Amino acid sequence: MSIEISNVSKRFGSFVALDDVSVSIPSGQLTALLGPSGGGKSTLLRIIAGLEQADSGSVRIEGVDATGLPPQKRNVGFVFQHYAAFKHMSVRRNVAFGLEIRRRPKAEIRERVDELLRLVHLEQFGDRLPAQLSGGQRQRMALARALAVEPTVLLLDEPFGALDAKVRKELRDWLRRLHDEVHVTTVFVTHDQEEALEVADEIVVINDGRIEQIGTPDELYDAPANDFVMRFLGPVTQLGDQLVRPHDLVIHTGDPEPGAVTGQVSRITRIGFEIRVEVTTGDQVVVVTLTRTRFRALDIEEGRRCGSGWRPRRSLTRCASVEEARCRSRHAVTTPSGR
């Protein structure tokens, strides 16, 4: 185990940021600390880096007790959400900073900086100032700067949080490929479950200063330890007293199957390739998502608004029966066409 966190607690005034947290982060992997804002994940990362001191507990990095070490002695690379670029230095000098501090020979520094700039695709931008780079380029520079000192662990605090959606997606693909190339133990903080599921080997879900669950993306998605993890990792909908994923439900329009829950289609929304169907069953609104192909085959339409509430128009409405029939791990909703 590369990073060993034992019984770490941290308070800011009366706010408990971390409450007796213990976690082991494996070597050479990409681990995500996932959770809502204010849940303590950034604090944990900053405690690993030494930028914050834990009130109690210990941190070991590659077997070395780092609890009392200042950040400069921990040999960690840290990437900030807002880049923290050294504004008065060129991109090259930014990347070279850690090596210059370590008094490496000039030729070695030059060679290493060239290599890193190639790695982050900034070889043409070496002489620019950070202000002349785009957000994505600045963050790649910050990554190169952190990697330059060959850190034992690379820590990224919401690294793509300040970037727009498209660049964010590109950069996280790129981070995954980079990690497959460099293999440095990497921990990154995110509140975006999609980002964590897509990039990480292992996910630590943190909420309210406590760890909710640790596992691979598949484990977390398929077997969430509790409702919080279930809700946080993807869309959910309530069916009876059960929390299920909308895409695990099936709609039938035939006769109600035994045990099926029946209801009425109250709303249909198209979001790109998927269709969201809201089925009202008694006092509950169940959300079902399905593909366009499946949606067309079902031939369902929503009732029209008329007067003060939803009032179905005879020819367009279907009576929906929603059933919970497990098909492996899948739940089913049936919407029969009975009128």
Add this chain to the structure above:
Amino acid sequence: MAERRPGRYVARLIVVVYLFLLVAWPLFLVGQNTFDGGLENLRSIVEDPDVVHALRLSLMVAVIAVVINTVFGVGISLLLVRYEFPGKRLLSALLDVPLSVSPIVVGLSLVLVYGGRNGWFGPTLEDAGIQVIFATPGIVMATVFVALPLVIREVVPVLEEVGDEQEQAARSLGANGFQTFWRITLPAIKWGVTYGVVLSLARSLGEFGAVKVVSGNVLGETRTATLVVEEKYLNFDKGGAYATAFLLALVAVAAIVVVSVLRPKEEDR
């Protein structure tokens, strides 16, 4: 872009006239009076050893005071912006005292503490061979006191704006406290520091009230340039007074002009 209305020109005119009457014209007249009889006035003061000594003393005191105020100013600014401690607001308020208290009060209070005969601490120092009041150390102290907040008030907002993420990044890359300060913090605040230094220099050169009380105004020893101006003016040597005043103003204005020219525009930073 706002449309060009006559009101804007009127407002501009008022500002220009106001500054002209209050600052530019009086300063210009000092220059004009200096060169009344050609270079005669300037030559007479440059050839007077007592005046030259006073100018040297003023410059030396100003430079020492600026160095002290810069070192402490940057240090206190870092303390105020980067650290939390009880009494921080009180300290911040105390730092403005030198701006609000009349310099003559500063002078008197220094005499009360360091005065050679009746001072609270003065006789002890004098026994140890250190004379403060009526000597250069007293003049330096009075000057440091009155110019104390200038560097701090310039540097604090810059430090706040820059934030501490760059410093944290430097620490995580292996830099120790001094390296972080020297390579990251100082370059980031250098224009704030420079401007503070220039303002302090101008203020220190021009200090009159506090220095008059603590220096004793001994000709050729503790008489500074500003005291020379007063002395000559009272003794009806107006030419000499204007010439000395002109030199003082010249140094201060030159410093501010040089910095304004060198200072990069906001967008270039």
